[in-house]
Amino acid sequence: MTYWDELKSIMGPKNNSQQAEYRDTLVKILKSRNFVDLSEEEKKEVLEVAAKDFSGKFKEDIAVLANE
Amino acid sequence: MKEKIEFPERWQIEWWVSHLKSTDPLLDLKLPEIDEKWYDDICNVIVRLQFSFVPQDIHTLAATLFYNIDKRHDVIDGNKRSSIVVVYLFYLVNGYLLLKSAKVKDLAKKVASSHGHKQKSRWINKIRNQLSKNVVKIGDFVYKKDEFDSMEFS
Numbered sequence: 713m714t715y716w717d718e719l720k721s722i723m724g725p726k727n728n729s730q731q732a733e734y735r736d737t738l739v740k741i742l743k744s745r746n747f748v749d750l751s752e753e754e755k756k757e758v759l760e761v762a763a764k765d766f767s768g769k770f771k772e773d774i775a776v777l778a779n780e
Numbered sequence: 781m782k783e784k785i786e787f788p789e790r791w792q793i794e795w796w797v798s799h800l801k802s803t804d805p806l807l808d809l810k811l812p813e814i815d816e817k818w819y820d821d822i823c824n825v826i827v828r829l830q831f832s833f834v835p836q837d838i839h840t841l842a843a844t845l846f847y848n849i850d851k852r853h854d855v856i857d858g859n860k861r862s863s864i865v866v867v868y869l870f871y872l873v874n875g876y877l878l879l880k881s882a883k884v885k886d887l888a889k890k891v892a893s894s895h896g897h898k899q900k901s902r903w904i905n906k907i908r909n910q911l912s913k914n915v916v917k918i919g920d921f922v923y924k925k926d927e928f929d930s931m932e933f934s
Contacts, residue, residue, distance in 0.1 A: 763799035
């Protein structure tokens, strides 16, 4: 998976109503650069978006390990 | 300049897990059993790492965290899954995204099945190498912001 594919995976599918939310959040990260510099509310927002990203990428791994 | 390392706080781990569960009901079913004791244990591992003599380098710390959770001997089930969930968060709070190409599932299985702690440092080096090659710094995207703005999402 390329660098940009990874970024797209965070954005979610086109026409998804949450796309704007993902994008706003990621831009916020880009501007501030450091997680530690974000406010508590922003940190929560970042973790929430990242949880969606994690679910997409690692769900299968977690499921396989759970079934072993 | 030396990189300042952030260690996930308890509320962040709780928030992270609650969103993993709510984002995908199927994932919720597959996560290890996460209760107060799980949070206590994970926080203890993190605090011990924070005040250890492990070199304060992001990838060495991530590898040590991964190993220490994976090899917890007081928990029967869920160590491999816990190590993946927590190390992903550790990288995230430090501004990195762990990529699927890190093959953390295979890594977690190999570490868990390794014999005792005799080759701990060798395993940590191995984990470190694999993780460090498969993360991206989120902040790096800022240099391509124009490209980012014109991206089409498929």
